[in-house]
Amino acid sequence: MNEKPLILITNDDGVKAPGIRALINYIRPFGRVVVVAPDRPQSGTAHAVTIAHPLRLELIASETDYEEYNCNGTPADCVKLAFKIVMRRRPDFLFSGINHGSNASINIIYSGTMAAVLEGALAGVPSVGFSLNNYSLKADFGAAQKFIETIVAEVISGGLPKGVCLNVNIPDVPADKIRGIKLCRQAEGTWEEDFDEREDPHGGKYYWMKGVYAQIGNGEDTDQWAVEHNYVAVVPVHFDLTANHGMELLRNRF
């Protein structure tokens, strides 16, 4: 009997991104690892699922306690295929990332990395997403290693509350500058989008989206504050979007 836990790893930057390669290296010592990740970058896909065209899986590597698959779908597709087709069961744990760029604050709702984590939580699998506050493909993930190992070990030994997953955001500073791990709530924030308006060679207009993160609230109990002050931010996340305070305010109107 193999008592090592079965662990699914995925991401949204694609299977070749340095972030997932680092995460695989850090997590392999903890158990049997199966990687099912998008075959190309899928940043900004959020919780999209593919229902209008078929999905494919390609086996890339098969070693002792390790298998790796590419998939042509979104991160949420990868998780669903991993559970039903690749593993034929739910894994014991799911880890997603390391995302190239912040998923703190409102970024979570656009994040494929965190959509994969929510898919895991929906299926009852303790699931954690890791993101580094650096969008570059050349980011250095070394400082993140010991904090990721600490969180992975804690989740494997103690599990997570039912229906709760974790959104972990790591500051992009050397290891000795990181002040520790801090439990936080999601900061209020938004993106102030703008668009580059351009003209194609045939006179047609087109638009490139560009955005700037706009802080709305930034209390010391938020993930955004924590990352900006060199803490590893851990936010417990669920998938109930009900605005309970709104319920009271609307009670007599609907």
Next chain:
Amino acid sequence: MNEKPLILITNDDGVKAPGIRALINYIRPFGRVVVVAPDRPQSGTAHAVTIAHPLRLELIASETDYEEYNCNGTPADCVKLAFKIVMRRRPDFLFSGINHGSNASINIIYSGTMAAVLEGALAGVPSVGFSLNNYSLKADFGAAQKFIETIVAEVISGGLPKGVCLNVNIPDVPADKIRGIKLCRQAEGTWEEDFDEREDPHGGKYYWMKGVYAQIGNGEDTDQWAVEHNYVAVVPVHFDLTANHGMELLRNRF
């Protein structure tokens, strides 16, 4: 001075879907209407945004107090383009739908219709998504009309609490069977996915996603219960995914 409110309408089934055509007809009497909607079906796109390729807008109709645009992007893209390029300001209200199919319970996290609504709320615009509990393109939206008009009138006259938008799900029964409007919380639910495994003419395997909604909790205060019992379900929704109960349970571990 034109005192009619400026209203943005969008959806995720595409600008040709009968659901948005019905919604446009019901809402035009309330103000100046601008439609910016996807040029093709975008069900299941969730909160995806388009950052890797350019977006285009096509003006389809321009009449007194009415303009209509097609866009090659997602519902969230449509809202961002509408605010920044089409209207050059935030509208007074945003309405999305009528979605062909339920967005009650966990469906909200996969829904492009509701992603558009959340985009509106993030920008401070009172926003409502409407969905009919019938996936057919031949669905009859007639019974929904007077309930949609009631909710639109209430939101236009009284606004919505800051950061709160509404997810409205309408049962697919004749008008005289609908028992009224009910304020609800999001039901716990999930999808039990399965995949059709097939082989292409070259021997390659591919997979079609198919899913069955699986009820987890179904209290009488939930949207799922309300729709199943012929109420129009109204859930106040926000974009803070923090699991506050999880915070307490994890306080001593991270």
